[in-house]
Every structure is written in C-alpha cells, then in structure tokens.
Amino acid sequence: MNSGAVLLLETVHFSAEKHRNQRRKDAEQTPYINHPVGVARILSHEGGRAALLHDTMEDTDTSPAELEAKFGPIVARIVWEVTDDKSLPKQERKRQQVEHAPHCSHQAKLVKLADKLYNLRDLNRCTPVGWSAERVQDYFVWACEVVKGLRGTNAALEEKLEGLFRQRGVQL
Numbered sequence: 001m002n003s004g005a006v007l008l009l010e011t012v013h014f015s016a017e018k019h020r021n022q023r024r025k026d027a028e029q030t031p032y033i034n035h036p037v038g039v040a041r042i043l044s045h046e047g048g049r050a051a052l053l054h055d056t057m058e059d060t061d062t063s064p065a066e067l068e069a070k071f072g073p074i075v076a077r078i079v080w081e082v083t084d085d086k087s088l089p090k091q092e093r094k095r096q097q098v099e100h101a102p103h104c105s106h107q108a109k110l111v112k113l114a115d116k117l118y119n120l121r122d123l124n125r126c127t128p129v130g131w132s133a134e135r136v137q138d139y140f141v142w143a144c145e146v147v148k149g150l151r152g153t154n155a156a157l158e159e160k161l162e163g164l165f166r167q168r169g170v171q172l
C-alpha cells in the first residue's frame with residue numbers, strides 16, 4: 001500500500017475514533033462517521049479502497065456487480081476474496097477462512113491481516129456484549145489459525161499480531 005493510502009487510512013481511523021459515540025440527526029441515527037467519509041469521498045475519489053469496502057458484501061446488500069461498476073474489477077475481486085458466505089453455519093464459515101487464507105491474493109491477505117489486527121485490538125479494548133472470556137479466547141485462537149495462513153505477507157502487521165497472540169498464550 002502506498003504512503004498516500006496509509007495516510008488516508010490513518011485519517012479515517014482517527015476521525016472514526018473521535019466520532020465513535022456520535023450519530024447524525026436522522027431518524028435512523030446514522031453513525032456520524034458516514035458524514036465525514038462521504039464529504040471526503042466527494043472531495044477525492046483516490047485512495048486504498050478495498051479495506052474500506054471489505055465488509056460491504058458480507059454484511060450489507062452490496063453485490064459484486066455493484067462494487068465492480070463503482071470501483072472496478074480489482075477492488076471488487078479483493079472484497080469478494082475477503083467475504084464470508086453468511087448462508088453457511090458459523091463453524092463452517094470459520095473453518096473456510098482458515099482453509100482459504102493461504103490461497104488469497106496478496107492484497108486480500110493484507111486486508112485480512114488488518115481486519116484481524118483491528119478486531120483483536122478491539123477485543124482487548126472492550127468485550128463485545130454477551131461475549132464470555134472463553135469466547136474471546138476462542139476468537140484469538142481461531143484468528144491465529146487464519147493468520148498462520150497469511151504469513152509472509154507483511155512483516156510489520158504480522159509482528160503486531162504475534163504480540164497480541166503471545167499476550168493470550170497463543171503461539172503463531
């Protein structure tokens with residue numbers, strides 16, 4: 001990822017953290033971050049995009065065709081690669097992530113590493129509602145199995161992940 005894309009992500013992350021608890025004034029109480037992201041999008045259509053879009057196919061009504069039409073086939077392909085099939089039982093989905101990780105493209109592997117790093121840091125920051133300590137630990141153990149299949153993609157990200165796993169007694 002080039003330095004411009006890194007800076008863009010740092011900026012989006014900073015803004016999202018600052019706006020974490022704010023909502024727009026609409027009836028649906030849209031998260032406030034939608035607004036600055038939308039404004040930035042109007043100003044510039046540049047930047048590393050697949051990471052920003054990585055959960056759109058998995059968690060929203062976004063189709064591969066929609067992403068391809070808007071962002072081109074390369075971005076659409078990366079997002080498709082990191083998208084779980086939500087129609088499958090959870091255990092099978094999790095198993096497939098471990099199995100598929102080594103076969104992803106380099107860009108998709110980077111998105112997956114960053115996704116796991118964010119989620120693991122988030123678990124250290126606060127426990128999701130309803131999650132037991134055992135479920136948190138299981139997530140670390142499973143994430144480590146996925147990351148094992150992504151090794152050799154980005155040393156800095158992998159080092160940070162390894163540190164988080166080590167803190168939990170999980171060996172990468």
Ligand SMILES: Nc1nc2c(ncn2[C@@H]2O[C@H](COP(=O)(O)OP(=O)(O)O)[C@@H](OP(=O)(O)OP(=O)(O)O)[C@H]2O)c(=O)[nH]1
Binds near residue numbers: 090119120
């Ligand atoms: N740590 C954390 N995770 C949260 C939070 N809110 C939503 N998530 C999401 O929950 C997912 C992990 O929860 P699980 O119960 O293991 O998986 P599931 O949602 O796919 O069934 C991750 O989705 P994912 O992007 O599909 O990642 P992954 O399951 O592929 O790692 C993560 O992004 C939160 O407050 N903290």
